Amino acid sequence: MFEEIYSPVQKITLPPFNNLFVKRDDLIDPYISGNKWRKLKYILARAKAENKTHLVTFGGAYSNHLVATAAAAARSGLKSTAFVRGEEVKNEMLLLCSLFGMQLIFTNRESYRDKHKLFELHFATNDEAYFIDEGGASPEATIGCAQIISELIENYDHIFCAAGTGTTAAGLLKGIQQQGLNTKLHIIPVLKGGSFIKDEIAKYTPLSDHLALHLDYHFGGYAKTTPQLIDFIKTFTAQTGLLLDPVYTAKMCFAIADLQKKGFIGEDDKILAIHTGGLIGLFGMEDKF
Structure with a gap:
């Protein structure tokens, strides 16, 4: 891709x-726009090399990174999940995420601060899950x-x-x-x-x-x-x-x-x-x- x-x-x-x-x-x-494409290119390559099939990431309700990750996962035949910061909302960005098959987990701001803990809480036993930091930072x-x-x-x-x-x-x-x-x-x-x-x-x-x-x-x-x-x-x-x-x-x-x-x-x-x-x-x- x-x-x-x-x-x-x-x-x-x-x-x-x-x-x-x-x-x-x-x-x-x-949808995988601009620097999001640049960032995800090698992130997905590493996920593939590690035989990961489920991308798990983080972002706010209007995050372009979430849309890009959802689109990239769908095109690559991968699952995707996002921890969304804040109360449950509906908007154009999250609609796109959902259409691309991304599962959305709305998370209060205090819990959101420790992203690795969130990942472990939900995916510690899932060998297929791959952690992608907010904004793709890596x-x-x-x-x-x-x-x-x-x-x-x-x-x-x-x-x-x-x-x-x-x-x-x-x-x-x-x-x-x-x-x-x-x-x-x-x-x-x-x-x-x-x-x-x-x-x-x-x-x-x-x-x-x-x-x-x-x-x-x-x-x-x-x-x-x-x-x-x-x-x-x-x-x-x-x-x-x-x-x-x-x-x-x-x-x-x-x-x-x-x-x-x-x-x-x-x-x-x-x-x-x-x-x-x-x-x-x-x-x-x-x-x-």
Whole structure:
């Protein structure tokens, strides 16, 4: 299922930028979208090597990771189960999970904090079950995300990416280091208090001067928005024809525009934004628009 694939790089016309490009990982697959495809590629390979046939993972009620895991399992002939954080709800994302055959176990927030304990409680005697951490966080995931860098045929002054768990960021930094590039990697945490991302990255690859963390673009926290961010999405999409999701990519693109205004990046600098997909999350936020 996870055959080799290379997402295109698209130049975006957006004043005042002269060299703004987007790595269109959102085009890889509508459900196993963007960095989710990158992360799951080697996770599923390891599960298969260990003869595991039941993927067990974790996420919130609007998690793109859950949808991606459910879709990947269905296409691979595997079972899937997700521990969903919080009270039982119904929404578009969980509907897709269910249609792909995923069993949903709604879990209170206190119990959810110890994911390994939850896994052991339900699957300790199931030799076919394979633990996948929230967001796919794992060494295997960083290998897949590092390939984003190895696919690039041009060099860039700056690469931008939004971050939740830090796994994709770690893979990008690893890729930059492996390729010996001088590129600056700008990570936009989408959670309030996102400084922990640096520690998460350090679990997978050494920190270096390539990395810049920008903590002021969370717009209130994970899955939080403001009228300013929603207005930015509307204007950006109308100008470029490129859809953004409010949770990740919109915050990243807002940061790029704001950092240029503040003089941190130049109008002629060559910039690559990683579009990590997740666009189906738009359908859970109709009321914001």
